[in-house]
Amino acid sequence: MKKSLIVGVFAAAALMTGCNKQKDIKVSSDQDKIFYSVGFMFGQRMKDLRLNDAELAAMTQGLRDAANGKESQADLQVFQPKIREEFQKRIQSHSQTVKVEGEKFLADFIKEGATKTASGLAYKIIKAGEGAKPKATDTVKVHYHGTLIDGTVFDSSVDRGKEVSFPLNRVIKGWTEGLQLIGKGGKIKLVIPSALAYGDHGAPPKIPGGATLIFEVELFEIQSGDAHSADDGHNHGKPAKAAKKAKK
Known part of the structure; x- marks a missing residue:
């Protein structure tokens, strides 16, 4: 899987609120729209992954923890290779249907x-x-x-x-x-x-x-x-x- 897509996925998580318990927000200021646009553009690249609400929520939580200086809840050395495997599998599954x-x-x-x-x-x-x-x-x-x-x-x-x-x-x-x-x-x-x-x-x-x-x-x-x-x-x-x- 391309490195740029993986980077894009994590960047998208910064602004995505996938959990059902979270409400959509309305962006109004130009400053907010800058970051909304970043999230939207990267989010478009994630459609083929078919992520569910729990997966999107987990991604968002990971970004929050990192941005707030918290310890990771997962061993990154263990799970970084799994990212490629999982995403490649999902991309191939979706592309086969197409x-x-x-x-x-x-x-x-x-x-x-x-x-x-x-x-x-x-x-x-x-x-x-x-x-x-x-x-x-x-x-x-x-x-x-x-x-x-x-x-x-x-x-x-x-x-x-x-x-x-x-x-x-x-x-x-x-x-x-x-x-x-x-x-x-x-x-x-x-x-x-x-x-x-x-x-x-x-x-x-x-x-x-x-x-x-x-x-x-x-x-x-x-x-x-x-x-x-x-x-x-x-x-x-x-x-x-x-x-x-x-x-x-």
Whole structure:
């Protein structure tokens, strides 16, 4: 399990009040909203853990004890390794459920006339485009619209109204493969299983672990060669940002 997620979980505990006996509070001042926002952002990363009220209350108590200089109620050397084991188990369990739902969606997509590649990627070419198709080492300029299988939009250059350029070998595997199927001016719909996207850990808070992703992508330009100086969309949470996660 990634260290950043573990750190995030403990940071989230600072502001979470999971116990049923505790009442929700209304934050009003800007100072309170600063810390509320920290808790909310980290809390979003914890959804896949499916923690119950008692577990959230225990986490909150641990933070209070540490912040107040009290002795730990648990031997941290013993339980730190158990954190990774428990969280990894929960993440994998949740992602498996999400994967099954995604597999059914992908199968239905194929029944509707889509093509499935050897890697597991499914696609429909909306418009073939013209000329040579991009290579993995090329840089492409595109518009895209990304959703989960329930229709939730997690990222869209179309909505932002700004095209994006990035090296095709620095994006998630489903993109690298899928964009090589159309030429300039082409448009394609991709249904990408988690193994070719963000894997079991997902990309919290918007993309859950094990998620199958849907993209509609329009290809505007192809620049030959591995142009590392291109705008790869990292500032906007683009699929390019998924490259390292997908390859881990």
